[in-house]
Amino acid sequence: MENNQKNITVSVWRGKEEGGFEEFQVPFVEDQTILDLLTHIQRSVDSSLSYRFACRVGMCGSCAMQVNGKPRWTCRTLVRNVVENDALKLEPLANLPVVKDLVVDMEPFFDKWQEAKGRFEPAESPVQEFAPIKPQDKQRAKVDEAIECINCGCCYAACDVVESNPAYLGPAALNRAWSLINDAKDFANPERLKAVSGDGGCQNCHTNSQCVARCPLQLNPTRSIAGLKKAVALATLKGEI
Amino acid sequence: MSNRIEFKLWLLHRLSAMLLGLFVVVHIVGMIIAIQGGLSSAEILQRTSGNYAMGVFYSVFTIAAAVHSSIGLRTVAFEVLGWRGASINLVLTVFFLMLCVTGISAVGGLVL
Amino acid sequence: MKTNRDKKEYWASFVQRWSGVALALFLPFHFLVLSLILQGDEVLDGFLYWADAPLVKFAEAGLVGLLAVHLLGGVRLLVIEFFAWKEWQGYLISVAATGAAATGCLFLLRAF
Numbered sequence: 001m002e003n004n005q006k007n008i009t010v011s012v013w014r015g016k017e018e019g020g021f022e023e024f025q026v027p028f029v030e031d032q033t034i035l036d037l038l039t040h041i042q043r044s045v046d047s048s049l050s051y052r053f054a055c056r057v058g059m060c061g062s063c064a065m066q067v068n069g070k071p072r073w074t075c076r077t078l079v080r081n082v083v084e085n086d087a088l089k090l091e092p093l094a095n096l097p098v099v100k101d102l103v104v105d106m107e108p109f110f111d112k113w114q115e116a117k118g119r120f121e122p123a124e125s126p127v128q129e130f131a132p133i134k135p136q137d138k139q140r141a142k143v144d145e146a147i148e149c150i151n152c153g154c155c156y157a158a159c160d161v162v163e164s165n166p167a168y169l170g171p172a173a174l175n176r177a178w179s180l181i182n183d184a185k186d187f188a189n190p191e192r193l194k195a196v197s198g199d200g201g202c203q204n205c206h207t208n209s210q211c212v213a214r215c216p217l218q219l220n221p222t223r224s225i226a227g228l229k230k231a232v233a234l235a236t237l238k239g240e241i
Numbered sequence: 242m243s244n245r246i247e248f249k250l251w252l253l254h255r256l257s258a259m260l261l262g263l264f265v266v267v268h269i270v271g272m273i274i275a276i277q278g279g280l281s282s283a284e285i286l287q288r289t290s291g292n293y294a295m296g297v298f299y300s301v302f303t304i305a306a307a308v309h310s311s312i313g314l315r316t317v318a319f320e321v322l323g324w325r326g327a328s329i330n331l332v333l334t335v336f337f338l339m340l341c342v343t344g345i346s347a348v349g350g351l352v353l
Numbered sequence: 354m355k356t357n358r359d360k361k362e363y364w365a366s367f368v369q370r371w372s373g374v375a376l377a378l379f380l381p382f383h384f385l386v387l388s389l390i391l392q393g394d395e396v397l398d399g400f401l402y403w404a405d406a407p408l409v410k411f412a413e414a415g416l417v418g419l420l421a422v423h424l425l426g427g428v429r430l431l432v433i434e435f436f437a438w439k440e441w442q443g444y445l446i447s448v449a450a451t452g453a454a455a456t457g458c459l460f461l462l463r464a465f
Contacts, residue, residue: 160363164320194245203251206370207433209362222362223438230435233252236245255434258427265424269417269456276463279405282390282397303384310377317374340380347387 034074050101061150066091071157094157118176121188146179155211167200171211171221178224202228257309264302289351296352303344311337372423418457425449
């Protein structure tokens with residue numbers, strides 16, 4: 001280690017909904033992630049700091065938080081890419097209740113996932129013939145575009161509509177519903193179409209694309225929600241739901 | 242879930258938008274043509290008086306605009322001011338009816 | 354401004370909302386002025402004389418610009434919501450902004 005190592009000032013949210021920022025001086029290390037930096041604070045400075053992580057490699061979706069005001073996955077975010085004037089501000093994910101420090105309660109997020117019927121529902125009786133789904137199938141391509149979500153909640157925290165309307169199901173849940181609606185082996189419609197067009201449904205989306213800007217996997221929930229709007233609109237006009 | 246009324250209002254907002262998209266283009270083009278050399282009521286009446294096609298066009302335009310703006314304002318009232326429920330619905334129903342009445346009576350005055 | 358609002362889509366939505374509110378609140382006055390015709394030519398002409406002032410013309414051009422930006426931004430939304438998503442749709446925001454500015458300028462050129 002160099003003797004005259006550069007420090008960065010990290011302001012970390014401490015407490016619950018009520019609380020304040022605490023500043024830490026942390027040595028800057030090339031290629032360190034935000035998560036590395038938090039681990040340094042917890043192991044070397046203040047062991048009472050709470051934050052959440054599991055896989056450390058961008059698969060589990062548990063480490064997201066607000067970094068300088070933007071929701072990011074901290075295990076794959078390099079400090080040098082986001083540090084501003086040698087300073088960082090770390091807060092719990094927006095639009096979710098704070099448990100402690102940087103840990104939020106993800107329950108409302110997952111409740112809405114269920115509310116949007118975000119789980120696969122097979123046919124009621126065993127199918128005799130399986131529907132073939134070819135790789136070049138158009139509907140299958142739509143599913144492909146919408147999968148790989150890791151439920152990190154970045155889109156939910158970035159969404160203006162969730163902020164102004166707490167009933168809104170949010171980008172992740174609606175994106176999931178869209179991937180299932182395009183799954184030929186799923187049989188939850190038309191109930192799912194109804195589920196995504198209740199008071200907190202897809203029609204609330206303002207097409208701001210803040211979710212698109214913040215998705216660490218470059219998914220496009222805005223596109224999925226636009227697909228839902230059209231599908232529900234057509235079904236409503238035809239009197240199917 | 243209230244019979245998916247929110248979604249139906251959104252759909253009505255979009256359907257009225259599709260109509261308005263056509264109407265507004267005609268309106269803007271007509272306006273830019275008409276504005277040249279200033280406006281006078283004689284000149285306006287000369288264009289509109291007895292023009293029943295224009296009367297129908299602007300009556301439908303008025304209703305579509307009243308529907309579209311009332312639903313739009315309702316969303317803004319909720320998301321910006323947190324104002325929702327019976328009171329805002331009443332205010333906007335009055336706003337909608339007022340637009341329809343004043344708009345169509347003005348169209349009547351110009352055409353008939 | 355919140356730090357996470359860093360996409361042009363956010364600003365498109367912002368402009369769409371507030372131009373819509375402005376237009377909705379303008380509608381009653383617009384209809385009121387047109388209703389003046391019901392009270393006789395000279396009443397409307399009195400207003401039109403006032404409306405001939407340069408400042409009013411600039412305000413009118415602003416309204417025409419708002420109408421055009423709401424129209425073009427609205428077309429963009431309808432394209433996104435009711436047609437298949439294409440990457441080129443990102444350019445529609447620039448097209449809407451340019452088209453609206455051009456419409457406002459054209460109105461001004463004709464008005465003077």
